[in-house]
Amino acid sequence: MNAVSRFLDSDLFYSFRRTPSAVISAVVAAVIILGAAAAPWVAPYNPFDLASLDLMDAFNPPAFMDEGSLAHPFGTDDQGRDVLSAILYGARVSLVVGVSATAFALTVGVLVGLLAGYAGGTVDAVLMRIADIQLTFPSILIALLIDGVARAALPREVHDQLAIVVVIVAIGISDWPRFARTVRGSALVERNKEYVLAARVIGISPARIMLTHVLPNVLGPLLVLATLNLGLAILSEATLSFLGVGVPPTQPSLGTLIRIGNDFLFSGEWWIALFPGLALVAMVLSVNLLGDWLRDALNPRLR
């Protein structure tokens, strides 16, 4: 049996097919990811091409309304920018930040978790105490603080250039303890197993033992955690950008678009905020549903 047919026959895939919410969210997530990745090719307009913007087109309502036109299915914003195209480009920024921040948190968390679990003793106590303290604070607050510090510490021009990196690091740092705890838990369990002792006796390096024995044991939980964390990271980025301290306005994410649209809620141009909002919700909801399904599918006790 080759890998594909083995996968199609696996319990995981069976449970996937049996869970309509998982299938639907996988489709939604795929559409959004593909649309975002291919934004320059599939978007009807380039929202960053200032030359193509026409103020005469500003505040066009979405296509299904009386004054709307199919040229701008989701309407246009105050600058005459096509909302659909802005969403596609914005989703790209949101996804890049979300994925990078999760990868950052995952890497830091796994390294710290392995170190704490393997070293034990004081190292473990100190690292986990830090994680505990950090966990008691909402991650958005940590991210805000890091962003605020970066703003104060870096000269303005440098900060503007690095804004996306700062956001990624801020969100990543605010999320690492969850990963560290999971990995540490398994590392502690595995550390005392006989085969690890045996491997140590024959002189295999601790790092190698951790990577080849402990890590594979936590891949399942890590995958679930990473999926759910991706949803959170995307939300954190959107929140930071909405608050005006996230990605720079030159590269608007979905959160930035909602922030812009928020100013026009009262004058009746609700679509400028609503459609990016719906796109954000669809994206996070599908990621969360997939994460929930994955958690249930990988946790045999709940079956």
Next chain:
Amino acid sequence: MPAFILSRILQAIPVMLAVALIAFALFSFVGDPIATMLGQEFTPQQRDALVAALGLDQPVPVQFVRFIGNALQGEFGLSYRLSRPVADLIVERAPATLELALCASVVALAVGLPMGVYTGLYPRSLLSRAFLTFSLVGVSLPTFLIGILLILVFAVWLGWLPSFGRGDTVQLGWWSTGFLTASGWKALILPSVTLGLFQLTLIMRLVRSEMLEVLRSDYVKFARARGLRDRSINFGHALRNTLVPVITIVGLQLGSIIAFSIVTETVFQWPGMGLLFIQSVSSADIPVMAAYLLLIAAVFVTINLVVDLLYYAVDPRLRAGRGH
């Protein structure tokens, strides 16, 4: 009991010191307070005078001790942005945030707890599935978007509720309250729901999973084998045991409501500490940030302590000595 409380307080001290150290580091090493405070042009004499006045010529540990001493007296210096004492700013803004957080907590608990119990007891019922779907949408909707949607529907389209501010407030000493006027209450509704919704879904999901866990436990099975009535099993045995872990998480969640109010306050232009904080982040107003950080840490430490005391009241294993 006193020993228990004492040990908890002793554990809280290093946490507060660690946070104080971070706040101090922010204060002392990030940006240039002198340049910020004196503006573009100043003489070396002015500079030296300010350095001495702020104690910046002292060794770092001395500065740290002074920082803590000042912080204990509520002295956090001047806001770079507003040039007013940080403590005044915070005292001014605190009532708005605390009243909002209180209402949001009530919303989250009063709705989330029953929903969680119900979905735990009847996991397969249609209503439970509806609740779960709702909760999943709840955690996937960012707070600010919930706020915007509520404003759009209830303020813009229906025009029933105000979209920003606290309404009319009444001054009780230094405390300004919105609880005493009709417009104050109306203004509280949308922000409270917005702020409480996320915690509500978290509480519901937590209570549900704890309920399911406890219902699988041996002592609940044994209670069934003893032929106890369902009501007594579900509420007397299952729910009561669920409360032990639920209290911890719920306590911490309610604490984080104060921090989460940053977003809600921004959406609703609610004149609280969160709005103050976000304005200081965007303008790199370090003294305000440092003070806010310490304040939030103090809130968390206090809540942790209260949670521990509640634990103590619920779980006899902590109260009595072990009899082995």
Next chain:
Amino acid sequence: MPACGDRTLMQPLLQVRDLVVEFPTRRGTLRALDRVSFDIAPGEVLGVVGESGAGKSMTGAAIIGLLEPPGRVAGGSITLRGERIDNLPPREMRKVRGKRIGAIFQDPLTTLNPLYTVGHQLVETMRTHLAIDAAEARRRAVGWLEMVGIPAASERIDAYPHQFSGGMRQRVVIALALCAEPEMVVADEPTTALDVSIQAQVIALLKRLTREKGTSVMLITHDMGVIAETADRVAVMYAGRVAEIGPVRSVVKAAAHPYSAGLMASIPPLSHKVDQLPQIDGAMPRLNAIPQGCAYNPRCPHVFDRCKVERPELLQAPETRAACWLFDSDAPRERAHV
């Protein structure tokens, strides 16, 4: 142990007939119990033995109506004093549990609710089933604690479970199982989780109390020593079926079914030292791979062709009844080569 009269004349207290328990799973339905039949007479102690997974606990759970979903009774009947209890509505079944059939679970550390005093748990059980007021219930609770041998019962009644040792907790569990004066008790591995030194005391207590009250016991255990000491009759289970049932002395000394014989031979004798104990080769089949015919046939030293095709019912053996074709008096015996 005194001989216990002719049980066929007495109306059985509990009758289990062709009980089938099934678990629907993704790859088909698993049959966890397959036509299990036995009786328990009033006042009798029936021991149920077998390897883990043989269906002992499942049978106990089915009797008290607490099968873990998705498991369900898919056939057969359970009757208590002539009244069917396997198809009672939940509300009625609740009144049977505790009141007419008590239960004792394996691990006393987890079966008591840690948040309530033992007195509270006794009082709530009695007041659920008996028409007595709180003061009377509390008085009886003290009495029960004394009866199960808790020292200073009138003080300890207000203690929490964690303030008792494991053995003491199991005594409390026994009091809880008996306090509404049920007609029988299902005791599922009541001593397995206890220290060896305490096991004998707890079993002796259970035996004494049930004899005094005339309570029947279904004693589920894998400890043959406990069975030999306590039970009147014993049922040996294998792969969800009853392999043999009969008076305890007969099963221990002269087991008819090859599986029970093997099981008994693997018990270390107390009287003399042996260098090596015989063991049964192979392992009990998984529920999804039970062979056709007799479930034991792949491991049986006496297997012959019929065993692989036809499933044996319980047949009359010299001293017991055994589900083994060796005892089919109607058919000519064709032994396989051993």
